[in-house]
Amino acid sequence: MNLYHFASPSTFYHLAGKLIPWFAWGAGILTLWGLYIGFFQAPTDFQQSEAYRIIFIHVPAAWMSMFIYLVMAFWGAIGLAFNTRLSFMMARALAPTGAMFTFVALWTGAWWGKPMWGAWWVWDARLTSELILLFLYVGIIALWAAIDDIKRGDRAGSLLTLIGAINVPIIYFSVKWWNTLHQGASVSLTKAPSMAAIMLQGMLVMAFAAWFYTIAVALVRVRRIILERERHTDWAKAILAED
Amino acid sequence: MHRFLLAVLRRDLTLAARRRGDWLIAQFFFVMVASLFPLGVGPEPEMLARIGPGVLWVAATLASLLSLSRLFADDHQDGSLEHMVLSPEPTVLLVLGKALAHWLIYGIPLLAIAPVLGIQFNLPADAILTLEISLLLGTPILSLLGSVGAALTLGLRGGGVLLTLLILPLYVPALIFGAGAVDGVMSGTGAEAHLSLLGAFMVLSLIIAPWIAASALRVSLE
Amino acid sequence: MEWASWSDFWKMGGYGLYVWGSYGVTAACVLIEVILLRRSAGDTRRRLKRMQQWEEE
Numbered sequence: 453m454n455l456y457h458f459a460s461p462s463t464f465y466h467l468a469g470k471l472i473p474w475f476a477w478g479a480g481i482l483t484l485w486g487l488y489i490g491f492f493q494a495p496t497d498f499q500q501s502e503a504y505r506i507i508f509i510h511v512p513a514a515w516m517s518m519f520i521y522l523v524m525a526f527w528g529a530i531g532l533a534f535n536t537r538l539s540f541m542m543a544r545a546l547a548p549t550g551a552m553f554t555f556v557a558l559w560t561g562a563w564w565g566k567p568m569w570g571a572w573w574v575w576d577a578r579l580t581s582e583l584i585l586l587f588l589y590v591g592i593i594a595l596w597a598a599i600d601d602i603k604r605g606d607r608a609g610s611l612l613t614l615i616g617a618i619n620v621p622i623i624y625f626s627v628k629w630w631n632t633l634h635q636g637a638s639v640s641l642t643k644a645p646s647m648a649a650i651m652l653q654g655m656l657v658m659a660f661a662a663w664f665y666t667i668a669v670a671l672v673r674v675r676r677i678i679l680e681r682e683r684h685t686d687w688a689k690a691i692l693a694e695d
Numbered sequence: 696m697h698r699f700l701l702a703v704l705r706r707d708l709t710l711a712a713r714r715r716g717d718w719l720i721a722q723f724f725f726v727m728v729a730s731l732f733p734l735g736v737g738p739e740p741e742m743l744a745r746i747g748p749g750v751l752w753v754a755a756t757l758a759s760l761l762s763l764s765r766l767f768a769d770d771h772q773d774g775s776l777e778h779m780v781l782s783p784e785p786t787v788l789l790v791l792g793k794a795l796a797h798w799l800i801y802g803i804p805l806l807a808i809a810p811v812l813g814i815q816f817n818l819p820a821d822a823i824l825t826l827e828i829s830l831l832l833g834t835p836i837l838s839l840l841g842s843v844g845a846a847l848t849l850g851l852r853g854g855g856v857l858l859t860l861l862i863l864p865l866y867v868p869a870l871i872f873g874a875g876a877v878d879g880v881m882s883g884t885g886a887e888a889h890l891s892l893l894g895a896f897m898v899l900s901l902i903i904a905p906w907i908a909a910s911a912l913r914v915s916l917e
Numbered sequence: 918m919e920w921a922s923w924s925d926f927w928k929m930g931g932y933g934l935y936v937w938g939s940y941g942v943t944a945a946c947v948l949i950e951v952i953l954l955r956r957s958a959g960d961t962r963r964r965l966k967r968m969q970q971w972e973e974e
Binding site for chain 2: 590595599614615616623
């Protein structure tokens with residue numbers, strides 16, 4: 453019963469409005485803390501010197517890109533199974549941020565790879581899967597953009613997210629497999645630097661910052677989607693009339 | 696149940712037989728894409744043999760995509776698709792039948808053309824044989840996953856391009872295992888592992904894709 | 918403290934371009950997302966209001 457209460461768009465609209473500042477400020481504070489650890493507390497790596505400091509954004513961004521995709525698939529599955537409107541809206545609100553983090557992970561990966569491996573890009577399993585993940589995000593966003601009908605768009609996007617979610621592990625595995633067979637390239641991938649505790653802490657703090665940021669941004673977006681879809685209801689009219 | 700599947704299959708095959716033009720276009724497309732590569736990268740036989748398996752596989756995926764946007768579109772336009780979906784027969788079988796028909800019409804002919812292109816690319820005989828097996832196992836995946844994309848983009852403006860965007864990333868494992876099998880034969884590491892993985896991916900697509908495509912079709916027709 | 922001076926900090930042991938290239942673009946991406954979101958907030962409201970007036974007429 454309680455859950456249904458929060459799943460009603462009007463309740464959630466107001467709840468989200470109250471939560472956004474907390475998550476936004478949280479994201480800001482965590483970012484500052486994480487950057488402080490990353491740049492002033494974490495020691496110089498003896499192998500990679502200062503270049504490894506990219507890890508504090510690269511790894512959290514890569515994590516987020518995958519997490520967000522899974523969360524979208526989760527909301528899509530819930531929406532398809534229980535026909536809850538709000539879950540579809542959540543899935544839609546998350547996609548742009550997920551694509552953004554995927555791009556950031558690729559970008560920082562390239563700028564880390566150049567000094568470390570001597571190449572901007574290598575067809576390594578992780579990088580390639582990340583690239584394909586970006587393609588999936590783009591496909592989903594394009595599908596949503598192409599479908600005007602709300603109900604159809606919600607469902608079609610969720611189905612695509614789901615089949616992508618089944619496919620991502622297979623893609624990762626296949627690329628990894630392919631990569632081990634093509635050892636021709638002379639690039640040897642150095643492992644991530646043996647992790648000092650403080651480095652791990654910095655990465656975790658940055659990951660939390662990314663989470664908070666994602667939640668704040670997604671809530672802003674979901675509020676807008678709710679208002680747009682509920683504009684015929686009295687409560688939405690009242691909100692629009694306020695200013 | 697089986698009768699319905701067979702009916703869908705027979706219907707699509709008959710329709711395809713009446714419009715032989717479409718069918719030929721897809722096959723010519725396959726030949727043309729593959730023939731452009733030697734012109735682009737140069738005629739050295741060693742290099743062509745090196746890139747051949749990948750090029751032929753990429754060309755095959757593109758050729759199958761070309762025809763996929765029409766998988767449901769024609770039936771949608773004349774209204775028969777709606778009838779079939781609303782009929783008491785399960786939509787899954789409808790999708791399965793259509794994907795199967797697509798494979799028979801567009802996938803199987805690729806098998807007949809591929810050896811000729813393989814010779815153009817200077818592939819040895821055993822590599823061509825493996826290419827045939829990998830295409831035999833792999834082209835059903837293209838039709839099955841493609842049916843999901845065709846159902847999702849049904850009736851959308853720019854549906855064909857969108858379909859390509861949605862489905863190509865999903866084809867990656869088939870491409871890797873398929874082209875990898877041929878590479879394996881040529882480099883002496885063997886093709887069995889690749890082919891079994893390709894087969895597993897095919898079975899998985901066969902189990903999952905028709906269900907998702909059927910829901911997508913119902914969503915698109917609502 | 919890891920850094921002797923600010924210029925040391927910006928140099929990042931010779932990897933300044935790569936470190937700041939990464940952090941800079943990440944910051945830009947986040948900023949662009951936030952700015953786009955803020956800017957479209959007003960647009961959405963105005964559009965919805967207009968749609969409402971339309972529908973009421």
